[in-house]
Amino acid sequence: MKSFLMLCWEQIGGYVGLVAYITAIFSVIYAIRNKIATWPWGIVSVVLFGKIFLDAKDPLNAGLQVLYYLPVSIYGWYIWLRGGPKHSDDLPVTTISTRARVAWVVGTVITALFVGAIEAHYKKSDLPYTDATTTVISIVAQYLQTRKKFENWVAWIVVDVIYAFWMFPKQHLLGLATLYVLFLIMAFQGAYQWRAIMSSHQVTLDTPKAA
Numbered sequence: 001m002k003s004f005l006m007l008c009w010e011q012i013g014g015y016v017g018l019v020a021y022i023t024a025i026f027s028v029i030y031a032i033r034n035k036i037a038t039w040p041w042g043i044v045s046v047v048l049f050g051k052i053f054l055d056a057k058d059p060l061n062a063g064l065q066v067l068y069y070l071p072v073s074i075y076g077w078y079i080w081l082r083g084g085p086k087h088s089d090d091l092p093v094t095t096i097s098t099r100a101r102v103a104w105v106v107g108t109v110i111t112a113l114f115v116g117a118i119e120a121h122y123k124k125s126d127l128p129y130t131d132a133t134t135t136v137i138s139i140v141a142q143y144l145q146t147r148k149k150f151e152n153w154v155a156w157i158v159v160d161v162i163y164a165f166w167m168f169p170k171q172h173l174l175g176l177a178t179l180y181v182l183f184l185i186m187a188f189q190g191a192y193q194w195r196a197i198m199s200s201h202q203v204t205l206d207t208p209k210a211a
Contacts, residue, residue: 011175013052020048021179028183031145032190034197036089039077046070060123068139076146083147093197095150104140104151112136130167134159150198153191160184 013020023045030038050065084090096104115136116129125131141155160183168177 011173016048017052020045020052023048025182025186028186028190032186032193034093034148034194036077036080039073039080043070043073043077046073064135069142072142072146076142079146080148091148092201093148093150093194095198096144101151104144108136108140127167127170130162130170134162134167150191150194153187153194156187157184157191160187 023041027038027042027045030036030041046065046069050062050070053059053062053065080089080091081087084092112129112133112135116132119125119128119132137155137159141152141159144152144155160180164177164180164184168174168180
């Protein structure tokens with residue numbers, strides 16, 4: 001019987017997978033700290049995951065990495081750098097409106113159902129709707145992160161819960177499930193830190209200036 005560490009090593013994808021996940025972890029750490037370094041680390045991770053999926057003969061996920069996550073990471077890097085009033089990585093952390101939240105949720109559900117139906121018909125996936133749901137929510141979360149919207153952490157929490165406690169255990173990928181428990185903890189930390197950043201910014205705005 002293989003040891004748990006050996007199982008994790010195989011499920012992660014060896015050395016390339018290890019570096020891909022390490023760079024992803026660093027990307028999340030910098031995102032939690034609201035630092036622009038999240039994007040270059042994320043870009044390295046995306047490129048490596050693209051290679052992993054390509055080597056695994058999974059062109060759909062490889063294409064998703066190269067055609068969506070890579071461009072949106074470059075876009076996020078640009079927006080964080082140029083989107084603030086000083087054009088110096090000072091884009092404020094904000095929330096989206098209640099109306100926008102409803103629109104995002106409805107759009108995400110409809111898209112996930114549509115993608116899941118396609119996967120069920122063409123890809124013959126074991127968990128087509130679960131896979132589609134995590135993919136679509138991840139896409140939404142990544143975009144919201146580019147705009148420094150607090151809700152991106154809520155979306156990541158949902159994704160990580162599904163991966164860690166349903167999808168990967170169901171697929172007997174306990175090594176990956178354990179890794180996503182770590183990502184889940186980090187997502188909660190990110191939500192806490194960004195909430196504190198918003199509160200601090202609000203206090204600064206409300207503080208009257210000295211005469």
